[in-house]
Amino acid sequence: MNRIRAWFLGPAGVYQVLRLALPLIISTGTLSLVLFIDRTLLLRYEGAAMSAAMAAGNLYWTLVCLPFGLVSMTGAFVAQYVGSNQRHQVGKLLWQSIWFALATVPLFIALAIFTPWFFEVTGQPPELLRLETIYMRILLIGAVGSVIEMALSGFFSGIEKTQTVMWVSILSAILNIVLDVVLIFGWGPVPEMGIVGAGIASAISFWFKAILFAGLIWFQADDKIYAFRSGCVLDLPRLGRLLYYGLPAGLQFVVEGGGFTLIVLKIGALGDISLRATTMAVNFNMIAFIPLIGLSVATSVLVGRHLTESGPALAQRAVASALSIAVLYSATWASCYLLFPDQLLLLYRLLEMDSDSEAAIKLARGLLGFVAMYVLFDAIQLILAGALRGAGDTWFVLVGTGICSLSAILLGSYFQPESGLLNWWWWVITGWVWMLAMVMILRFLQGRWRSMDMVGKNDPIPPVEL
Structure with missing residues (x-):
């Protein structure tokens, strides 16, 4: 009984992890x-628009996730x-993240110019190519804002004020959904814009979050x-340190997101129906997967704090607690995918749809x-990758x-x-996904992460001087 109580209520126990992670999960x-709502509304507007938003959205993430992940x-x-x-170092670190985000402006302009080529080279059907290109270019207008808001939200996560992140995200989500309805279908003097309206709504919400976080700080x-x-x-030395540990984190997102995007584009080459079906399944996969990103971020924060504050024992306990939560959550969704697929997909049948x-x-x-077969493994790899990144083992996560x-x-x-x-x-x-889970499990059990320190206290990597 005492062990169960310690597992749930003790330092780095399930309760403590949930206290930090729940706002991030929300x-x-x-x-x-x-x-989900964005793509469902686009399906209601035009089936091809939803398929284009899926393909272009994944490519957008692949192209911007390097600075985003960093x-x-x-x-x-x-x-x-x-x-x-060393709290007095936090402000200077945040400014290095902001300078880096602003330096990405030329990159996003170049990506917008070459957007049609990305879709042409992957053999996208002509009826999707135009929609994919315009949606992607509009999203890129909000890309810098998205990178800045990710950097600034890290301050609140790092000091464990995750409720602030939650409320900013909720406000941004409400704004995005309202704009989606108005701009996709039109309202009053606002004409219907379809996929163009969906892109504008997303870009505005990206910048809204960045400005709100900046004002709060x-x-x-x-x-x-x-x-x-x-x-x-x-501060070039501090920026160099951020780049040293952040670059592999960003590249990992590129590799992982790029691999998934390439597969989605291959599926898109099979035709609109195959891509539309994939989009529907991935939409439900996102409901299970994306909240776990919040738990992964919380795991990174707890591992980072405990390693420098009290040592690896509590950090390891925090990871075990996070894994318990993740496995229970994802197992619930896996059961729903297997037992109630028709009920889940009923949402799409409530819309006016064509035969396709x-x-x-x-x-x-x-x-x-x-999705049911891999969702548990996806949860495990996500939590363990977050733990390894929190310790500073970012280069292995990239290579793996x-x-x-x-x-x-x-x-x-x-x-x-x-x-x-x-x-x-x-x-x-x-x-x-199964391979990713096995690689992260083996690396975590190997234990090198236990002796890492990114801020210079016990860091085996010398400070990077530029």
């Missing part, structure tokens, strides 16, 4: 809700500064403790079985993800059958 859950390490850095009693956070105003300088959408729903029912992703794509392409290609690529996705 926060990332709002993102999955927004994406600044996502801000939360782990802040946690280690707090754990090592500037007017409410204690400058005497965190030194925001005096930290408004370009009806055919896609029949395919999506079978695809939910694949790269090997698994490349293996999945190459094996899938080499052994590709002549028929049943949709199911074949979903088997590739399932095997890929």
Whole structure:
């Protein structure tokens, strides 16, 4: 009984992890809700628009996730500064993240110029290419805002004020959904814009979150403790340290997101119905997956703080607690995918649909079985990858993800059958997630993460001087 009580209520127990993670789970859950509603509204407007939003949205994430993933390490850095009693370094770190985000403007302009080429080279059907291109270009207008809000939200995650992140995300989600309805279908003097309206709504919400986080930090956070105003300088050594640990985190997102996007584009080359069915299944997968990103972020923060504050024992206990929550949550969703697929897909049948959408729903029912097979493993790899990043083991996470992703794509392409290609690529996705989970489990058990420190206290990597 005492062990159960310690597991649930003790330091780094389930309750303590949930206290930090629940607002982040709700926060990332709002993102999955927004994406789900966004694509469902586009299906109601035009089936091809939903397919285009799926393909272009995945490509957008792949192209921007390098800077996005890099600044996502801000939360782990802040946690280690707090754990090592160096809060006065936090402001300067945040400014390095902001300078980096602003430096990505030329990159996003270049990506917008070459957007049509990305879709042409992957063999997208002509009826989707135009929609994909315009949606992608509009999203890129909000890309810098998205990178900045990710960096600034890391401050609140790192000091464990995750409720702030939750409320900002909820407000942003409400704004995005309202704008979706108004801009997609039109209202009053606002004409219907379809997929263009969906893109504008997303871009506005990206910048809304960035501005709101900046205002909260500037007017409410204690400058005497965190030194925001005096930290408004370009600190090349500190920026170099952020790049050293953040670059592999960003590249990992590129590799993982790129692998998934490549598979989705291959499925898109099979035709609109296959891509539409995949979009439907992935929408429900997002409901299970995206909230776990919040739990993964919380795990990174707890591992970072405990490693510098009290040592690896509590960090390991926090990971075990997070895994318990993740497995229970994902197992619940796996049961729903297996037992109630028709009930889940009923939402799409409530819409006015064409015959292609009806055919896609029949395919999506079978695809939910694949999601059920890998969702538990996806939860495990996500939590353990977050723990390793929180400790600073970002280069291994990159290499491990790269090997698994490349293996999945190459094996899938080499052994590709002549028929049943949709199911074949979903088997590739399932095997890929299984490989990722095994690699992260083995690395975590190996234990090198226990002696890491990103902020210079016990860091085996010398400070990076530029």
